[in-house]
Amino acid sequence: MPLKYSSNLLVVQTEIRIRFSEVDSMGVVWHGNYLKYFEDGREAFGRKHGLGYLDFFNNNILTPLVSIECNYKLPLIYGDAAIIYTKYIDCEAAKLLFEYKILKKDTNETIVTAKSTQVFLNSNRELMLTFPDFFIEWKRKMGIIRVC
Amino acid sequence: MPLKYSSNLLVVQTEIRIRFSEVDSMGVVWHGNYLKYFEDGREAFGRKHGLGYLDFFNNNILTPLVSIECNYKLPLIYGDAAIIYTKYIDCEAAKLLFEYKILKKDTNETIVTAKSTQVFLNSNRELMLTFPDFFIEWKRKMGIIRVC
């Protein structure tokens, strides 16, 4: 009996404030620091929806990133407040996809967009080719999977 | 008189050793730290070929990243030695492209591949739609531009 996936999208918002130590000598956030913000976003998503590193970890599953792609539109400077939008993208392959958009809080301008792909490793650190049971259960709970 | 660009490629190698502070709680280099290594690679390229941040800076030009794309193949752990290959990719648009490959030193395995795009901002921090003179001069010196 085949599984079907809805086009369901889940988004979590997180507010950050730019730290002095995150700004480079051009006076703007150093581009590499955005990967921390995306991780903040994924963590906020995980805390809200029971899909954090620790939830995976407690199921003996690791979820390393295998790719990330960022497009930088406008800079942020020290003291700026910004909102990270982290969107879960459902996928039929045994992968975990998120899309990110960071907006400057006071102007609503788009600062960065990005997209990351994670895979599942089992307790022997081997690549899993199918979804872990824990994750299928999570999808069901979230209404993402609908059995035909 | 039109300019032509050769398919000339320029590659610089840089050796790094993984720091304790760069490794995460899974015991592997945190994925965001690779952006520092790529920057190390660009800097090494710049120092060798007269195309560093300071060379641009002294010409009143900034070169912020507008996109980066990384593909993670295998992890590095604390103490590993690795080689960053940073390759200049010539381009007809007013952009600066680099491709990166990081290999584990002792096994020659590919750890990460990546590609970045930078643009040119003038002294008013406005996007330049054509190459700065300084950069055209650099291309000429490097034998990348050939006048017909």
Next chain:
Amino acid sequence: MPLKYSSNLLVVQTEIRIRFSEVDSMGVVWHGNYLKYFEDGREAFGRKHGLGYLDFFNNNILTPLVSIECNYKLPLIYGDAAIIYTKYIDCEAAKLLFEYKILKKDTNETIVTAKSTQVFLNSNRELMLTFPDFFIEWKRKMGIIRVC
């Protein structure tokens, strides 16, 4: 007419949550990351009391750290919530002193204590041997200075 300083203390609390990227391969916050948390504390103090980097910056004054001293008592791990207490310590010399204490939120255990010293540099980046006017004004406003 000599100035006198009260022993007035000012404390600001800031809550942080430990990021995955801040934890090292022993599973605890890497010791160097606490300096970011202290800076978070100073910034929160500055935002609350009009004494942030930007307030100094707008008065053409830089306040680089000249010393820091940290004592680590207990570790924090990924996902922990903690409270930074940042205490302004008044001082007769032309210096800016803060003391920090970080407590684990749920147990109230002391994690780290620390103390930092900053100096004032004028617009030529020269050491100022007396307090900048702006800062004397701030002390007055805060009731720290009492004229005899």
Next chain:
Amino acid sequence: MPLKYSSNLLVVQTEIRIRFSEVDSMGVVWHGNYLKYFEDGREAFGRKHGLGYLDFFNNNILTPLVSIECNYKLPLIYGDAAIIYTKYIDCEAAKLLFEYKILKKDTNETIVTAKSTQVFLNSNRELMLTFPDFFIEWKRKMGIIRVC
């Protein structure tokens, strides 16, 4: 038969070059980054003298920092080359002490001095009140311990 400790000092030199991502918006190395450089120094010491994290780790011993103290004298900027001097300081208590001095390479000016203290934790992460055997053996090999 009591052990005696000589006043033997051991120093290792490490060269670093300041990365763009290590410089803050004042154009100088962000003060917290020096803790990475000190760790670079300890690691270089460890690699040279068989006293690295992995040597401890392989003996089931962890050596967390319990205190660090830094005094900042002069700034370093992007591209500067500097030398870290890492000095082992022998001590009768069950601690591991290092002193650090960072000099700017081309001028020999002192940039920062610092000192760190580490303790020994056994495989249960309990504080060890006496030196681990492995470390006594190391001291003997280094000629630091002299049996009367």
